[in-house]
Amino acid sequence: MFKRSRFIYPVGVALILAGCASEPEESEEATSTPSPETEDELAIAIGSDIISLDPQGANDLASSNVNQNMFDTLVTLNMETQEAEPNLAEEWEEIDETTWEFTLRDDVTFHDGSSFTADDVKATFDRINDPDVASPRANLFTTFEEVEVMDETTVRIHLEHPFAPLFNHLAHAGASILSEEQIEADYELMEEGSQPSSVINAEPIGTGPFVYESWVSNESIALTRNDDYWGDMPHFASVLFEIIPDEQTQVAELQAGGIDMMESTLPNQVAELEAAEGIDVIQQTGNAMFFLGLHTQKEPLDNTLVRQAIAHAIDKQEIISGVLEDNATEANSPLTPAVFGYDDSLNGHEFDPDRSRELLEEAGYADGFEIELWIDGDQQRQDIAVILENRLGDVGIEVDIQTMEWGTYVDQTTSGLHEMFLLSWTSSTLDADQSMTPLFGEESALDRFFLEDDEFESMLQGARRETDEGEREAIYAEMQQWLEDEAPIVPFFYADNMFATRDTLANVHKLPNNLIDIPSIERVDSE
Numbered sequence: 001m002f003k004r005s006r007f008i009y010p011v012g013v014a015l016i017l018a019g020c021a022s023e024p025e026e027s028e029e030a031t032s033t034p035s036p037e038t039e040d041e042l043a044i045a046i047g048s049d050i051i052s053l054d055p056q057g058a059n060d061l062a063s064s065n066v067n068q069n070m071f072d073t074l075v076t077l078n079m080e081t082q083e084a085e086p087n088l089a090e091e092w093e094e095i096d097e098t099t100w101e102f103t104l105r106d107d108v109t110f111h112d113g114s115s116f117t118a119d120d121v122k123a124t125f126d127r128i129n130d131p132d133v134a135s136p137r138a139n140l141f142t143t144f145e146e147v148e149v150m151d152e153t154t155v156r157i158h159l160e161h162p163f164a165p166l167f168n169h170l171a172h173a174g175a176s177i178l179s180e181e182q183i184e185a186d187y188e189l190m191e192e193g194s195q196p197s198s199v200i201n202a203e204p205i206g207t208g209p210f211v212y213e214s215w216v217s218n219e220s221i222a223l224t225r226n227d228d229y230w231g232d233m234p235h236f237a238s239v240l241f242e243i244i245p246d247e248q249t250q251v252a253e254l255q256a257g258g259i260d261m262m263e264s265t266l267p268n269q270v271a272e273l274e275a276a277e278g279i280d281v282i283q284q285t286g287n288a289m290f291f292l293g294l295h296t297q298k299e300p301l302d303n304t305l306v307r308q309a310i311a312h313a314i315d316k317q318e319i320i321s322g323v324l325e326d327n328a329t330e331a332n333s334p335l336t337p338a339v340f341g342y343d344d345s346l347n348g349h350e351f352d353p354d355r356s357r358e359l360l361e362e363a364g365y366a367d368g369f370e371i372e373l374w375i376d377g378d379q380q381r382q383d384i385a386v387i388l389e390n391r392l393g394d395v396g397i398e399v400d401i402q403t404m405e406w407g408t409y410v411d412q413t414t415s416g417l418h419e420m421f422l423l424s425w426t427s428s429t430l431d432a433d434q435s436m437t438p439l440f441g442e443e444s445a446l447d448r449f450f451l452e453d454d455e456f457e458s459m460l461q462g463a464r465r466e467t468d469e470g471e472r473e474a475i476y477a478e479m480q481q482w483l484e485d486e487a488p489i490v491p492f493f494y495a496d497n498m499f500a501t502r503d504t505l506a507n508v509h510k511l512p513n514n515l516i517d518i519p520s521i522e523r524v525d526s527e
Helices: 026-030 061-067 118-128 166-170 180-191 198-202 247-256 267-275 304-312 316-322 353-362 379-394 406-414 433-440 454-465 469-486
Strands: 006-008 032-034 041-046 075-077 084-086 089-096 099-104 144-151 154-159 210-216 220-225 238-243 279-294 328-330 369-375 397-403 420-426 489-502 522-526
Touching: 041 247, 061 238, 075 166, 084 089, 099 118, 118 144, 118 154, 118 180, 166 433, 180 198, 210 238, 247 267, 247 489, 267 279, 267 489, 279 304, 304 353, 304 469, 316 328, 316 379, 316 489, 369 379, 369 406, 379 397, 379 420, 406 420, 433 454, 433 469, 454 469
Parallel strands: 006 279, 041 238, 369 397, 369 420
Antiparallel strands: 032 522, 075 084, 089 099, 099 154, 144 154, 210 220, 220 238, 279 420, 279 489, 328 489
């Protein structure tokens, strides 16, 4: 039996036609009846273990997919209008251009039964910006000068300067509100020599729709429904994230009914899954940019001509066709088309091996050189690495591929121990600042490029302070051109989101931040 794929176009995201897929017919929709709240468990396969249960303690997709279900933010972002909407904060007012006052809900409790108050908001943002904590989310909130508690349900956020994307950042998962009591307990352990997030990783306490149950390293993470949740109740009684690194094992588990969903599906698995009875393959426009990154302070990558040579040696279409099976769009910028500030006039780096060899000769490397390329165990990145090894080899650059476990990979690349690396980035706030600052900012804990360039940093800070949209767009256009010229990053493609589920699920989709909207998923009874 042939199962047709569903292609979902998320609201608020620019449409990229990168394949042919069908919407379900009306008759197919009519044969499935969504269930109300159930005692059922939702089992989701993820490809790697999480790094942290602290929403401010990690920036990886696996951790975010889990943590977003246990915590809430002050506001959410309407994906259609790009306007902020109430969440833990009921309303807000601009006092002046650097001061915002938020009125909080008074009916929210944490999972341990304690009340949510303004003190929790202050403690959360003070902790994010504490250098001793070294949160990888801190780049989102560097403009915060002070969070002032006015009373139990009122806080004021004082900014160092006007900041246009403030509400985009407050809606980010990194702005999830923690319990002041748990934050204080975590600091006590830090004073005794423990790492930040030790208390939170042992038992995270949020206000979100699901409650922490267990984390068995490299096996699973279990959550249960918060029956005292203040907002819309999720449909499933529990969620189990099963850590299955091997993609083919995930496919087998999905076909056998051992799991309900694969968080991500490789293009070369689609045909097999579409042909399987009882499985839906879902494809939707993505907001992730995949790239090659270069450590610009290490020889020979400290030479702009060498970086340009590497960029011109890479055939992006070969990657898109050979690895993605054409389920992606060639990238011309570190920003995706859905993000405010994206410049569609950029040319990107043309595949031109002859030009690459000329640049290498001009840089003094006519005979090439040896260099390491670091990747994690992700199959897609492994496949891309092989293509890069071949193409760079064609121009005399001998690539040594080094594969490591995800957590080690993250730690060692942010520590600057690498030369070249492969990663992807999702601008989950849909604003250019959330790509430019964490990726390239001098103070970012996630910086892997080490630009150390005053001109670029000045542009970055200017764009953060500018409130006029036209002026901000102009600055971001200049920054993107600078990145193309200096080539610290080689954007490959903007990938579609593809994932697979049992056909007993309904309302399955990913948000523009590439996270699964788990509370909306329902079980259906097929007639």
